[in-house]
Amino acid sequence: MSQNHSDSPLLAPFPRANHISLLRAERSIRRKRRLVGVAAGLGIVLAGGVAVSAAVPQPARTVAVASEDPETVELAQTALADAEAALDDAHEKADTSALEKRVSHLSDYQRMPAVVVQGEAEAAEAAVEDVVAETAALEEADAEAARKAEEAARKAEEAARKAEEERKAAEALAAANSPSGAQATAEAMAAERYGWGGDQFSCLVSLWSKESGWNYQASNPSSGAYGIPQSLPGSKMATVGSDWQTNATTQIAWGLDYISRAYGTPCAAWGHSQSVNWY
Known part of the structure; x- marks a missing residue:
């Protein structure tokens, strides 16, 4: 169970667009800070936000894995929880293949480098947004189809009622005309x-x-x-x-x-x- 931070936005049971946007902005700041630290330890220079090897050869160092960084662990667990919630609530016709792939990658986050986990978490969040948006569109389409079907059924029922009234009136007229x-x-x-x-x-x-x-x-x-x-x-x-x-x-x-x-x-x-x- 991940720990809550007072400076983090409260998470809703199911991710929505505004929630994910706030979360991604906060995590982007954290990610840049950690990348700087990790890059310095590995002898990597950050050029325009992209990691490139330093010109001067550095001795081989061990890359820190995610399990050694509590914030990265929380990031991975939150991304997994959001992704799994999105999969649970996804429309049956929604394309969840990309999100399922991200969940599969993130499930092994404890053995990944922290920088890789952060990239996977952001990719998972983007996939969550796609699934949530597609599910909303499909559910609206289903609702519209249901409304049309209900209206068609109502019209058919009304037509049947009128036909029955006309039949009875015709029978009554025939009887009265005898x-x-x-x-x-x-x-x-x-x-x-x-x-x-x-x-x-x-x-x-x-x-x-x-x-x-x-x-x-x-x-x-x-x-x-x-x-x-x-x-x-x-x-x-x-x-x-x-x-x-x-x-x-x-x-x-x-x-x-x-x-x-x-x-x-x-x-x-x-x-x-x-x-x-x-x-």
């Missing part, structure tokens, strides 16, 4: 709107059975009368509804209103029809 359905509609409407009971409804059944057989598509080619009440012309029923050609209920509503205004009751209309053959 002779038995039309008579049931007429009986209920006659009672609710005009207070006509069974005796009046019996006259209505006789009247419209004679006129159309309760067929909403009945048409008289000679006169042009149309529908269950044989409106003349059929377009008069448009005052009740634009669907007068296809909806028995619309025709019934118009026919009952016509009987009420012209004859008062269905039985009166039926009596007139019996005497003159029309109403």
